[in-house]
Amino acid sequence: MIANPYSGADWNAVVPLSIVAVAALVVLFADLVTPKGLAKRWVPVAISAIGLAGAAFTCGEGWGHSYAAFGGGFMVGGFATVFQEIVIVAALLSVAIYAHVGEDENFSGGLALLLWSTSGAMLMAGAGSLMTIFLGLELLSLALYCLCGLSPRATAGEAALKYLILSSAASGFMLYGMALFFGATGSVALAALAGQAVESNALFLCGTALFLIGIAFKLSLVPFHVWVPDVFQGAPLPVTAFMSVVTKAATLAVFARFAYAAVTGPHAQAILAPVYVIAGISMIVGNLGALAQTDMKRLLAYSGIAQVGYIVAALAGSTALGLRYAIFYLAAYTFMNIGAFLVVALLSTSKEEGSALAAYRGLGRTRPVLAAAMVLFLLALAGLPPTAGFVGKILILSANFDAGYAWLAGLLIAGTAISLYVYFKIVGLMYGRHERPHPTEVRPVAPLAWAGLVACVLFTFVWTFDPLGPSNVLPLVK
Amino acid sequence: MMVLLALVVLPIAAGFALYALPRADRTLAKGIATGVAAVTFLAGIALRDQSMSVRWLARPFTAAFHFADDGIGFWIALLLALCTLCAVLAANVPRLRDFLALMLLLEGAMMGVFLARDLLVFALFWDLMLVPVFLGLLGWGEHPSTAWRYLIYNFAGGLTLLLSTAAFGVAFGSTDVIGRSGLAHLGYIWGPWIFAGFAFAFLVKTPIWPLHTWMPPTYSDTPPPMVAVVSAVQSKAGLYGFIVVGMALLPEAMHAATYVMLWLGLISLLYGGFVALVQTDAKRIVAYSSLSHLGLILVAIFSFNALALRGALIYVIAHGLFNAVLFLVLGFIEEREETRSLPRLGGLARANPKIAGAFAIGALAALGLPGLIGFAGELIMLTGIFSAGYFWPALIALVPIVLAAAYMLRLFQDIMQGPEIPDVPIRRDLTLIEGLAVAPLVLAMVFFGVNPHALTTFDTTLYVSASELAP
Structure with missing residues (x-):
């Protein structure tokens, strides 16, 4: 009989993500036994919310007890906890959107896929070895391919296919890079890559290039960003909201772990420099692209390209403060971005999603509360006070100055200057005196979506005054 | 401490609370807004060397929500509270509730700028004060493009400030x-760049030629009560910044920029003066006269002289008072005559003696008549500039004072005197409320005009000595 190589602590490490995955199964099962009617929607939503809340709770227990499970394959506590919590919160908010605008057909199936995708992202957040990174990435992506195509609208199939083909190619790049890493070190552990000895290895350098291309694709950094607007526009709204944060958060966790823990030789900054260069370019290109958009989902897709550029820029120089500020900005971005998507959801009618910019005309007069919330989120995305986005940008700027990357700070400011028109164009539509209000259908009250909106408003505002990112997230591998 | 907090938080909270009132009830909205503005003004008077500080950031640098009223901020805050009170009283625009809410939000944001003792808090409120003006221009302005021009210029400034x-x-x-000086030498090679970022923001906000092009359309498009506050107080944020940030914190870089700034100031004061001579839109005349006056204050600041600085601070208040009066009265006139184009106005003084009287006092203060507040500020500034050894700048600065007499008298004549235009719809003199809105400003102009030393409680030595430490 072969002894079980893993202890109880190893299995404890994956309890949070197992809860999410099991909740997805329960959702599917419950769908079979609930009678037709309103319960068909609320029972699965309630199960998902409970599952995610349970995962958030058990995950929070691990904060402060950092250890490496499965021989370094999966990290618990600190950094992993923070990213997992961000992923869970984003998933919860997406479920709130889903509960409001999700199609009746395949309702539970979509929810289950969303949860599985979440568990994949949680796995990536804690991944300490190449194997777990890839496992998490595929779990996240496979569920998302299906989710993108779930809507009966014609564009959804196109979005799904585009995403499938391009994302698979990127996964291929990443996998090839990982194979080369394995060739260079003979190990799948990220920790094995650290140090000077590996840095001069040609296999390692080629592998890094391929691995980072994969990362840049998943993060939607320029020039690997062209899929984002099409996929975001075609996918159903809750899926777009989910992807806009969760894919980025999970990939950022992998990138941060790689940059901080695996590339540690004397030339580390030179090796990582290309990523920071394309992050800087993304800030400009993303915002320029957003200028011309007339669809809210496409606009937020482009703006997301720029926003992820800001977050990656915070990591330049691999400083402890930079990591803290990247996490803070990511957390703030979660609330302000999904907050904007929640407004879109609350504006949706049974015929169309509220994503056409025309739907925002005169909103300041017809739906003052919704318009005011939107203004707050747009201010936050533009980096204006009194929002967490303002403080987050200041922190990233100072991290850049601190680490000697003043040029990134300059690009960040230039990108922000362009983004002004993007975000204030919507403010102009909502409050301009010449704007004729767009007739909107009054939909049933959506308590969950409103609760999510209130949470987003609160966090976006209150974090202006208490922008303390988590400390004690280093070291990233053991 | 409570007073300081009230000055910043009360208008903002009340601004949001106004949205809860019924939309159509104009009297209620105006009553509450006036009450809040009055309480804020009383709180401003009660300010005496107060200070409060709440920790904000610990890393990467320390920052705190630190507010205090020492130095210059006190008088500008008081000016702001007074102007807002008068403007709220005078406001008579469509959708009054929403407009008054914006006015109160604007007041709170600007209070934050002038009372902040922390640069980051200063930057926060600096950016915040853009939003109400932008929304005001969008909702009540004549052309949406003006709102965009205002926003793009000022946001660019806000970004370099950040x-x-x-x-x-x-x-x-x-x-x-902020409020400290004689800091240890920064020893930072980017000192000039840091100053350049601040200076760009300050020059845009003031504005100074050639960054002024957002200002004339903004001043002529914004509804009068809001432009009274913007031109009277928001335009001072840049000059205030030069004193408390530039002079006190970055003296070397500030000195290095002297000649550039003197030139920009001189060009502004000449350019503004000459353009004001030929405008036919009454609000634009006052807008360009502002450019001229603010250019003069910039020259005074950059002469690094204690006397000139004292004069500049008096003139900051003076300009705020007479600009607020001029814009408010022009607003009353526009409401009655439905135009502000000089060729279509005339002879109002006969039917509206009170309007003419208030306008005359404002115009006379603006052209520097002795006995009114403008004169004291101008004289002290010019003496200071001259005694600092800047002979030619002082001489050039005399030109727009002559020009001011020309364009202000022309403005007054064309509107108030001459033949009456026959088809004017309403001949109604100042109502009681309108009178109440203008009276405090006029009284302040007269009071400080004969008694300017009441304003010189500023501790100018703090700033001038800091700049003298520089090589």
């Missing part, structure tokens, strides 16, 4: 520095 603030924080380790 960049410089972050760089300053990283270099110095703290942004809790």
